[in-house]
Amino acid sequence: MTAIIRLALQSLANRKTTALLTLLTVAISVTLLLGVERVRTQAKSSFANTISGTDLIVGSRSGQVNLLLYSVFRIGNATNNIDWQSYQEIANHRSVRWAIPISLGDSHKGFRVVGTTGAYFEHFRYGQKQPLEFNEGNKFNTLFETVIGSEVAKKLNYKIGDEIIIAHGISDQSFNRHDNLPFKIVGVLAPTGTPVDSSVHVSLEAIEAIHVGWESGANLGASPSAEVLKQQQFEPKQITAFMVGLNSKIQTFALQRYINTYPKEPLSAIMPGIALHELWGMMSIAEQALLAVSGFVVIAGLLGMLTSLLTSLNERRREMAILRAMGAKPSHIFFLLTSEAAALTAVGILLGTTLLYSMLFFAQPLIQEHFGLLISITPLTSHELMLLCLVQLAGMVVGLVPAIRAYQHSLSDGMTIKV
Template sequence: MTIFKLALQSLKNRKATALLTVLTVAISVMLLLGVERVRTQAKDSFANTISGTDLIVGARSGQVNLLLYSVFRIGNATNNIDWKSVEDIRANPAVKWSIPISLGDSHRGFRVVGTTGDYFKHYRFGQKQALTFREGKPFEGLFDTVIGAEVAQKLGYSLGDSIVIAHGLADKKFSRHDNLPFTVTGILAPTGTPVDRSVHVSLPAIEAIHIGWESGAQLGAVISAEDIDIETLQSDQITALFVGLKSRIQTFALQRSINEYTKEPLTAIMPGIALHELWSLMSVAEQALLVVSGFVVIAGLMGMLSSLLTSLNERRREMAILRAMGARPSHIFVLLFSEALLLTALGIVLGVVTLYGVLAVASPFVLSHYGLQLSASWLSLHEWMLMGIVLSAGFLVGVFPALRAYKQSLSDGMTIRI
């Protein structure tokens, strides 16, 4: 304990150098834990985007591409699904429920999702959590819309507001369906998923706003809501179909049946397997981030080693005086070793505290701009292991200056060779 107090007092006397060393270690630890937390929570966020859905059906394509455009609203479908195929899939005895999804339009940078009321009944995220309404209710009228929490927040919408959907992803004046505005009847509670960044309308509404747009532009006469016969509105095609089964045992059989469907080329994927493939594609980037942050930690510890070695020559008289007062060479070794260990421990603590401070400040920004939920949860076992590795590395780094001081204290005595 006396040596530990002596090490602490020695660091106080060199507080400027010690503080810089602690800051260097703290920044490297914060970066290491920050990269690890972003990596794990990004994976959890992706995995929690959809749950309880056994199969996702789309036009023939790769399973990662189908997952990205149907669930994450990234990219576009290679083709659409004919409604007759949807009816055939729904007629399968193994199917318990299905949610049709129609994509392709947008509203001020947010994707528009055409669907049915089953979307709000059966769609699940996280640990099979159902969608809930912060305000309002599901769409009932033809030109009702339900918007995600982020859409409402960023665009300042409330119940009863009117919005105009644009044809395609580029929301330009010439592409807007401004003759058929929608009314906000519901605002969903935040989910931390792409649902927050989506505008939901009914499938008949998608058909209604595209009357006269069959060639991709408005060529026919401009129609009004009064001119539309709701009974005649029937979707011919959709983008994707989410399917829930009565028993998961039937998943592989139905998947094979859909993939071998003869009337049109279809692909059925299991979301969990597709997510695993997506993360395996990104594993190289994950490892690269960890390697870079690891080298930053090594650089921080090397900076501490350099600082201790540089100050060692200036402290040889101090070591000699300690020897004259009865300190053994082993005491000198433990003193230098304790200083290195103390600097490392303080750097780790400061790095963790700084990480939580950054998470508290940056989490709302990251969630609103990138849809990634970064929680300030307690350190995981893996993060404790990383800190243990850093502390062990600090232990090893402290051995070199301590061993040198030990050897010098044996030879110097009271006579210091300059």
């Protein structure tokens, strides 16, 4: 057997060009397989880690997916607002360690404006309970200051000290802008790969201040100047939703039941992990599509190898016949060709894996910067190793086709081939 394996390697060495092309085909298919698999799993992980460390999200009575969409992903609108007094009562509940109020409804050039408090920058977590960090500046301290996400800064080319105008509602038109009340950028958040990157953050008091003189989305009169508004004290009347962190996980269900049966107004409290799982289930078609792409990529690579082996087999029929004439058994010929296929697949897997890690090393920062997706450079997972084992097995199975054909060729057929 050792002699046949050595013969297989020497045969491949004599057909360098064909062997290299076959190796390249297998390597690229393995790189794409692992790459798509990494993107699929990391995208799912990133989606699940959009919010972390938050025990409950509270909003007006609605379905948990809808509440998750507008409170975390800034998609859509709430069915109703929450009274500020209700928020304070729940935030001061003995089970609550911290609470982050958020107010939605305004925008800036297509980016949602989030009204909140300093607790947002202190307690909000994403990923593996990672805190928000600043690329530049710090959180807002005065009425007309704002902190923007990394995507806002990059797309609009903003920097610390620039002034921006907030528009009433989601559409940013000249007639619904708060033109006389510009906000000064005092902080730019570091990229998170979450909707935070595409958000403009201001204080809840600022949300109240800019709507003085507005009613039902219309400016009913001249709005006071910024100097006049800075002299006044503002307290929110309503908020859109709020996030809650508890003193103990054991208290989660008890507080959720208390909020869901809150007597003063209809509220819903959801656990973000469960809601994220439900939302991902609704988007499972995308995951299945990526899995299908992975499968077709490997099939294409293996078919390329099969084509190469079958093509070379027709050119090697005299070689096979000479080996038979020198005493090689049909089983030896069979093992020779299956060994070549196994060796090509194994080296292709090794080369493809190396190529993947090389590409990740250089492309990881660019992918995170442009797409907000962090693809970790970690050792192969058990699932990925299983996929590679399946590719190796499939490569050996593919090698059976030319091996069986060579096994069936007779000695006289091989010796009578015209050159």
